[in-house]
Amino acid sequence: MSAQFSENFFWGGAIAANQVEGAWDIDGKGASMPDVVTNGAHGVPRRVEPSLDPSYLYPSHDAIDFYHRYEEDVELFAEMGFKMLRTSVNWTRIFPTGEEAEPNEAGFAFYDRLFDCLLAHGIQPLITLSHYELPYALVEKYNGWCDRRVIELFERFCRVLFDRYHDRVKWWLTFNEVNCDLLYTGAFNSTNNLRGFSGPLDTLVDSPQERIQAMHHQFVASARVTRYAHEHYPDLKIGCMIVALPDYPYTPNPDDVLATQRQMRMINWLCPDVQIRGYYPSYAKRLFRELGVEVRMEPGDAEELRAGTVDFYSCSYYMTFCVSTDPNAPITEGSLLGGVKNPYLEVSDWGWQIDPKGLRYMLNEVWDRYQVPIMVVENGLGAYDEKDPADGCIHDDYRISYFREHVRQMGEAIDDGVDLIAYLPWGCIDLVSLSTGEMAKRYGFIYVNKFDDGTGDLSRERKDSFYWYQRCIASNGRGLG
Numbered sequence: 303m304s305a306q307f308s309e310n311f312f313w314g315g316a317i318a319a320n321q322v323e324g325a326w327d328i329d330g331k332g333a334s335m336p337d338v339v340t341n342g343a344h345g346v347p348r349r350v351e352p353s354l355d356p357s358y359l360y361p362s363h364d365a366i367d368f369y370h371r372y373e374e375d376v377e378l379f380a381e382m383g384f385k386m387l388r389t390s391v392n393w394t395r396i397f398p399t400g401e402e403a404e405p406n407e408a409g410f411a412f413y414d415r416l417f418d419c420l421l422a423h424g425i426q427p428l429i430t431l432s433h434y435e436l437p438y439a440l441v442e443k444y445n446g447w448c449d450r451r452v453i454e455l456f457e458r459f460c461r462v463l464f465d466r467y468h469d470r471v472k473w474w475l476t477f478n479e480v481n482c483d484l485l486y487t488g489a490f491n492s493t494n495n496l497r498g499f500s501g502p503l504d505t506l507v508d509s510p511q512e513r514i515q516a517m518h519h520q521f522v523a524s525a526r527v528t529r530y531a532h533e534h535y536p537d538l539k540i541g542c543m544i545v546a547l548p549d550y551p552y553t554p555n556p557d558d559v560l561a562t563q564r565q566m567r568m569i570n571w572l573c574p575d576v577q578i579r580g581y582y583p584s585y586a587k588r589l590f591r592e593l594g595v596e597v598r599m600e601p602g603d604a605e606e607l608r609a610g611t612v613d614f615y616s617c618s619y620y621m622t623f624c625v626s627t628d629p630n631a632p633i634t635e636g637s638l639l640g641g642v643k644n645p646y647l648e649v650s651d652w653g654w655q656i657d658p659k660g661l662r663y664m665l666n667e668v669w670d671r672y673q674v675p676i677m678v679v680e681n682g683l684g685a686y687d688e689k690d691p692a693d694g695c696i697h698d699d700y701r702i703s704y705f706r707e708h709v710r711q712m713g714e715a716i717d718d719g720v721d722l723i724a725y726l727p728w729g730c731i732d733l734v735s736l737s738t739g740e741m742a743k744r745y746g747f748i749y750v751n752k753f754d755d756g757t758g759d760l761s762r763e764r765k766d767s768f769y770w771y772q773r774c775i776a777s778n779g780r781g782l783g
């Protein structure tokens with residue numbers, strides 16, 4: 303029989319504090335970066351508006367009110383059979399401006415309750431230390447991660463979390479999608495000259511020098527906190543988190559093949575090369591030179607990177623790309639990063655190319671390169687869900703087919719020999735979209751009655767996919783029908 307999901311495989315789901323919790327200024331919490339970003343729509347950019355102008359809607363302020371409803375939500379996750387839930391601790395609940403002398407006890411109290419509730423339901427927490435939730439005060443004062451002094455502030459935040467939760471939380475991720483710094487994807491990770499900026503995100507002027515310098519600071523921060531965790535609590539497992547964006551050459555033209563290799567190195571390999579191997583790969587020099595970037599390193603940085611390598615690789619996976627050197631190749635409309643249209647793939651309503659086999663391909667590549675355990679900590683289909691007028695339910699067959707094919711391909715990858723240990727679909731409960739700020743872009747197995755204009759009673763309902771995922775987990779990935 304073919305190799306399949308192990309008995310202790312972590313089936314579950316993934317969310318992030320700023321996209322679910324709401325309660326943005328409750329119990330002493332300060333504003334984090336997403337709290338000053340308005341909603342947008344498909345094709346309409348979100349805006350950074352730190353004045354908190356009441357004529358705008360700031361979706362993180364209420365989100366889906368997980369802060370007050372987590373017990374009901376965790377029960378639903380347990381009903382599906384979750385073994386693991388990925389979420390983040392919002393830095394500004396613990397240090398509202400990032401610089402307080404003492405952590406905020408009321409902020410801790412929420413995570414105490416949440417982690418206890420998860421564990422009581424047999425669900426392991428996987429905690430992202432930074433899911434774009436930098437205190438906004440640090441953007442104003444230091445220009446975010448562009449300034450090296452933020453490293454120490456982040457270290458302090460992580461140390462207090464490890465010290466308090468090491469008994470309850472065994473699995474951690476440092477920076478969400480740290481390789482976004484190699485692309486220009488907007489402002490959330492606060493690595494791109496945001497101090498004093500207001501206006502639509504697509505008018506922010508990109509500075510590759512600043513954002514790649516900021517990425518270096520995040521590497522050092524990640525290494526330092528990983529080392530701290532390993533030295534103080536040897537049973538903790540710390541992972542890197544990469545947005546996996548595999549590329550295919552559009553044609554067999556060697557120019558396309560070489561351009562694809564370059565793109566794979568820059569987007570997919572550079573960050574895990576540093577965080578898993580502990581040093582910058584030799585190809586980085588040329589990539590940075592071509593981008594006109596010079597990374598300033600301090601004495602000791604190279605040693606820090608070597609001393610703080612992570613234990614496992616994790617990624618989000620939504621789509622693949624084609625790389626072409628032909629300026630006339632057809633572009634994918636509405637895709638996250640443009641790219642050339644792959645004639646063999648369908649796209650989601652938001653233009654993301656759906657490619658389950660691309661996941662198998664990527665998992666194999668990652669395993670061959672690093673030989674460390676792998677977690678898929680985000681994957682899913684953002685779609686418009688309509689209630690069937692006949693029975694008022696959401697019959698999301700499209701989402702079920704999406705997951706069925708991705709789970710199948712993960713099974714194939716395991717059979718190929720990949721050490722895959724977790725699958726945590728993104729937005730297992732409907733939440734605020736990162737790129738558009740919409741509620742209408744729904745990912746969940748659980749529907750949340752909340753709409754883009756801020757209305758809705760926030761009640762939760764099971765979609766058809768809820769029952770499908772429940773069966774999938776109960777059969778350990780064998781019952782996909």
Ligand code: BGP
Nearest residue numbers: 318478618684734735736737738
């Ligand atoms: C990832 C982020 C998540 C998330 C997801 C889906 O990049 O880590 O925070 O939201 O993408 O993206 P979106 O919400 O834009 O559909």
